[in-house]
Amino acid sequence: MSVPAVVVAAPASGSGKTTLATGLIGALRRAGHRVAPFKVGPDYIDPGYHGLAAGRPGRNLDPVLVGTERVVPLYQHGARGCDVAVVEGVMGLFDGRIDANQSAPVAEGSTAQVAGLLGAPVILVVDARGHSQSLAALLHGFATFDSSIRLGGVILNRVGSERHDQVLREACDRVGLPVLGSLPRMAELEVPSRHLGLIPAVEHGTAAVAAVDAMTDLVAAHVDLPAIAALARSTVSGPAWDPGLAAVVDGTGSAAVGFAPVIAIAGGPAFTFGYAEHRELLAAAGAEVAVFDPMHDELPVGTAGLVLPGGFPEEHAAELAANTRLLAQIGEQSRRGLPVHAECAGLLYLTRSLDGHPMAGVVEADAEFGPRLTLGYRDAVALTDSVLWRAGQQVRGHEFHRTRLVVSGADTAAWGWRVGADRVHEGALVHRVHASYLHTHPAGNPEAVVRFVAAATDCAHEAR
Known part of the structure; x- marks a missing residue:
């Protein structure tokens, strides 16, 4: 019923x-x-x-x-x-x-x-x-x-x-x-x-x-x-969405049988934007999900993949910057090939600085509070292969932020889309890091979650 x-x-x-x-x-x-x-x-x-x-x-x-x-x-x-x-x-x-x-x-x-x-x-x-x-x-x-x-x-x-x-x-x-x-x-x-x-x-x-x-x-x-x-x-009848079925691609799951890579998800006051289906899909794809607070914690033991969701890091920049141990961990692990999925707040956290406060320094840019709100749906195209998407894949996402990046590096852009007559290249791909302002819904793109868990599985095996 x-x-x-x-x-x-x-x-x-x-x-x-x-x-x-x-x-x-x-x-x-x-x-x-x-x-x-x-x-x-x-x-x-x-x-x-x-x-x-x-x-x-x-x-x-x-x-x-x-x-x-x-x-x-x-x-x-x-x-x-x-x-x-x-x-x-x-x-x-x-x-x-x-x-x-x-x-x-x-x-x-x-x-x-x-x-x-x-x-x-x-x-x-x-x-x-x-x-x-x-x-x-x-x-x-x-x-x-x-x-x-x-x-x-x-x-x-x-x-x-x-x-x-x-x-x-x-x-x-x-x-x-x-x-x-x-x-x-x-x-x-x-x-x-x-x-x-x-x-x-x-x-x-x-x-x-x-x-x-x-x-x-x-x-x-x-x-x-x-x-x-x-x-x-x-309401109208129909079968319920099943994360276990959604996490199956071409008849197979992503993770090795009997092995669950640890995927850490940032939480706490600075990272509050996320969908309940994301954790459900990660678990269904074979991951062990561990939530931590970047304002106080270090990376969970055995982290093989990192998700940095959206939120309000600009409101907690000083506290985030004070956790120098975690910032150093994420910078070092990213350079070693840790798969990272960062959306909006996560992107800001990976920059060199946020409103003058030092951040992880993975993305060659500085972030600052901007003069206007950027808001709207985007029809985006993945510009190259990443731990989430294949080159040329079309994805619908949503932007919602009032910060901006001052870019001085040459990181590879993650997305391309059009706003009116303008062509936008957005986000950054560094090592196995996918960082972008674009929010996506995992239930609409389960293959990206499966791909990310597979990358985390590979990372865990490489570390052994």
Whole structure:
């Protein structure tokens, strides 16, 4: 049986989706449900808050990065053992990848596309500030824009008064949409943010737990949970994604039978961006996964492969630089041929310096905080063979950073893509190191994970 789901969407960004979705996950869990939390798109931060509320990993559903054919299987995999799922949308309901050649009825990667693929009803969260009777027209437009999307109800957020609430409810009645909740303005619930959005839950520590508890209390007090549970309906059926099957290439696995190479994954406050499926695929491909904190730890014993994921190293540059033993280890092991997969924060960590703080010095560049945000999906091509990709392989990825590299070396570029009329060469290949700003989703590219584990296996055997 497919697990019932609701999709939490909004007319636009900044409407309060994350507060509502996180609070709804927590309130349903408190009411006795086993809740599976999901986020549409490549967001790494919101799933951290979802995970705190649900008591299980938050996961992403991104048709752009994994393909539409994997959305339902990944949903089934992440919802296993649960009785309801909450899927938080991205931006506005119909917002997705901006593509001049877009011909589909809904934008690729949009909340509407994911809701349609799952067959799940949509709850529209409306920021009520500034709205009155004209809310009816807005809701009418969202309810009729795409007949394949079922709008199941409205949650009014940041309502100013009882009179305001009454007027808004009358507007909802005019278009036949039930009000599933009405939340007052509560500025103290705002979670601190920085240049890329909310501060990750791991960094926010006990304050994040307190914020999630407050969101849960708010939703439990002002939202009709039984009505939402009744609104949720079973998604489309289909087999669940299986990391064991995904990690098989041409009928064979990658690692030697009876041998598991140790692959170290950077964690802690500086490296918080990652997908739960990555560790699952690494393990399924035959690796032993060991998580460590580069702010304090050394490389785990027997490390044969290193993953440096995304995050906020610029916020912890001094602490990272102070762990000179680890920086020296990574520099030395990289020169000896240790396979390294570094994305965004990992790329910065491998440069000579980050905002003046010494880093590992593997990549011939210096990194600094930049004047603008770089954001968007990329259709990239691997420019040469690496521990992850074969030359010419086409991969979809996502950039999300506000740092830049000042390059003075001649490292081989990892990727090539176009932005408008411009041709971009990005990233660096050094020894067996693949470092890039580009984030990829392992479930959309399992062959890269298998290839990396095979490289780590070879490295472990060479060290013997």
